[in-house]
Amino acid sequence: MKLIIFFLSLSFLFINPLPNDGGGYNVGDKVEDFKLMNVDGEYVSLANYKDAKGFVITFTCNHCPYSVMYEDRLIELHKKYAPQGYPVVAINPNDPEVQPMDSYDEMIVRAKEKAFPFAYLMDEGQKVGTAFGAKKTPHIFLVDSDMVVQYIGAIDDSARDAREVKERYLENAIVALQEGKSPDPSYTKAIGCSVKSKNSKGRGAVMKKKKRAPSEKSIIKSDH
Amino acid sequence: MQKYFFILISLFFFTQDLLAQGKVKVYDDYEAFKDLLQTESDSTYVINFWATWCKPCVAELPYFEDLHDHFQHEKVKVILVSLDFKRKIETKLKPFIKKNSLKSEVVVMADPKMNDWIGQVDDDWSGTIPATLVFNKAYYSFTEGEFDSADQLKDLVKQFLN
Structure with a gap:
């Protein structure tokens, strides 16, 4: 019997995936509501938004140049889609002890400077960012009316230059939801700043060498 | 005469351009860049973004x-791939690069189609x-996030040298 338990636990070790990306939500997962402090001093939960048909949950921050580049586009998105039921809810997932530019006080300053029309929330203790699996800023999770994640990734395909945008991933995803469709693509990738927490070093590191499949790197993969 | 003038002018701008680029190679396209990853x-290659x-x-x-110092007798090549913006x-x-006297080769990856590459x-x-x-020709490893220490990186590279 002991032997069976031993082998069972052993097999569990192998089946259980290695700590790859720290978990978090995938498309299709239902998100849990949260309660975080906004820059106006009030607590905000998703349940507060009575008319929302979904949420553009955006992990972003002050210090990251990629976040800054998207501020104006986020403001525009909110102005366009909040009245249609899809407000932007911005969350700063960084630990201000690691990145002082992302402190609550600095968030208030930035929100005033840019006159953010959306909530800009402090993720105290980095709990919500961890629950979502927010790895970087900016990192978008589009949630539908059932609180199910429908899209994860970037805002568009040209962070560096808004005039060069060809694919508006996020906006297309919102429109898809409005039309009762599933966003395609539902995942996109973009360069961003890693989320700053005290134990972020070596996080998700793949330290073992793997056998290289020579052709693997040259195959054009799909965007997922 | 006009023709020569024209050639001279374009030559001038061409050289200016080359000088301005210095030793930092800029990749605008992943298709060209991906040769660095094979x-x-x-040799063993260490590519840091x-x-x-x-x-x-x-x-x-x-x-x-x-x-560079630690593996100076081994075939280890380090390439620092900067994702700085072109205008910077x-x-x-x-x-x-100058201030820190970087010894590693620095290139710039400027392909804006990030979701593709x-x-x-x-x-x-x-x-x-x-x-x-x-990576070397047989093995590779990918690490997202920073290393805990210089030794951790060295130990990783060492795995590729046996």
Whole structure:
């Protein structure tokens, strides 16, 4: 019997995936509501938004140049889609002890400077960012009316230059939801700043060498 | 006469352009860049994605610079792939390289189609930097996030040398 338990636990070790990306939500997962402090001093939960048909949950921050580049586009998105039921809810997932530019006080300053029309929330203790699996800023999770994640990734395909945008991933995803469709693509990738927490070093590191499949790197993969 | 003048002018701008680029090669297209991620040689390559604006990246650059001395008798090549913006190459990147006397080769990856190429570098890469690829012709490893120490990076590279 002991032997069976031993082998069972052993097999569990192998089946259980290695700590790859720290978990978090995938498309299709239902998100849990949260309660975080906004820059106006009030607590905000998703349940507060009575008319929302979904949420553009955006992990972003002050210090990251990629976040800054998207501020104006986020403001525009909110102005366009909040009245249609899809407000932007911005969350700063960084630990201000690691990145002082992302402190609550600095968030208030930035929100005033840019006159953010959306909530800009402090993720105290980095709990919500961890629950979502927010790895970087900016990192978008589009949630539908059932609180199910429908899209994860970037805002568009040209962070560096808004005039060069060809694919508006996020906006297309919102429109898809409005039309009762599933966003395609539902995942996109973009360069961003890693989320700053005290134990972020070596996080998700793949330290073992793997056998290289020579052709693997040259195959054009799909965007997922 | 006009024709020669024209050639002279274009030659002038061409040279200016080359001088301005200095030793930093700029890749506008992943198709050209991806050759850096493969080898048929006996060398081991350490490719680090970073940017001058990325604090944790800058903090761990000395780990990569250390590799030159530590593995000076081995075939180890370090390439620092900067994701700085093109308009910051002259004002930020080059002064940074000079100030820190970087020994590693620095190139700039400027292909804006990030959603297309990030997954081609490695399927597991979400796009955060720093990120590091170590490979030789038979093996590779991908690390997203910073290393804990210079030794951790050295130990990883060492695995590729046996």
